Each structure stands twice: as C-alpha cells, then as structure tokens.
Amino acid sequence: MTTSTQSKAVSLTGVLVIAITAALPLSPAFGEGGARRDVVRHAAEFTRAESAGPSSLSKNATIMDWDGKELRKGTNGWTCMPDNPNTPGTDPMCMNEPWLNFKDALKNKKKPTYTQVGIGYMLQGDTPVSNTDPYAKGPKPGDDWVEGVGAHIMVLVPDVAALKNVSTNSKNGGPWVMWSDTPYAHLMIPIDSYPPQ
16 A cells, blocks of 8 residues: 555545544433533532521432422432522522422412421522412502511411411511411511511
8 A cells, every 4th residue: 555545544534433423422421412401400409409408407308399390309308499480589498398288288279288397498588478468479558578588497387376476577576477367377487687687
C-alpha cells in the first residue's frame, strides 16, 4: 500500500468512526429522554421540600410533589413537599400522617378522619390565605387575610373543640386558630414574628 493509499484508508476510517459515532444513540448519562434534567429537577425539589422542616426530620422523609406523586421514599413516617408552583409565596411543607389525611380532605371538600395529633412544619413561610375561609381565592372586605407569615408550625387535634379557647385573631402576636368553625380548624404557631415587626 502506498503512502497515498494509506492516507486515504486512515481518512476513510476516521470518517467511518465519526459516522458510526454520530449514528449511535446518546449515552443515558446525557439524559436519554430527559433523564438527567429529571435528576437535576428532582434534586432541586428535594432541597426545597427538605427546607420546610428540621433537617433531622426532613432528610429521612418521603418527598412528594403537589400532585401526590412520590419522588423519594422515606423511612421515618414524615412527608415533605416542595414549594407549590400554583400558589404565590413560598410554601414547602413537612408533615406527619394526620396532615396527609387533612390535605386530602381539604382538597376533596370532605371531613378529615385523622385520629392522632397532626404536626406540620412550614419553616420557609406560606402562601397568602384567608384565616376564615379555606377556599377563598383572595381577600374580601373584613376578612382576616394572612399574608407574609414566616416560619411556623401547624397543629391538628382530633377534637377541634379543644381549640375553642384559643384566639382566632391571626394578628395577636402569638398562636391562633385558623379556619375555626370549619372541619379544617387547626392551630398556627408562628416561629418568626407575625405580623412582622
């Protein structure tokens, strides 16, 4: 084989290698079907969800999106959710089983059936919400509108009558009952000052 022929063979071999490489599908490491984007997106959702509660609790919690899809199986009976993309404000949440029952009941406009104390953490704040109407879409004249609340804990009690002597005024500077006189009454305990100082 002459030098010229060898040169053409090497050149053709290089073209052949390039052509074969170009024809092969991308490695799964590069996100076949968007897998890499999903991994990055889920990692960000995990971080946002875990920020809702104490790390000692949230690092081992189940992570669920707001559609109820489980993104990570936990080991400690707690569930954390990232910020809800459909609401204003920052509202990731970590909760125990009674709160899952409560959220399902609220979503489906039925009475909750939890029988144990429920604890929910919202250490990043909450979306603006009516203190009296769980289904209000915006403030109404005379309504106690809760807006700008910072870190807080929410507590459910199986017998909401036990909350009857707790203030329902969200601006009292301490704990208050939200959605009193409804099946969704629960205790709000601000950690950050509310209203803000």
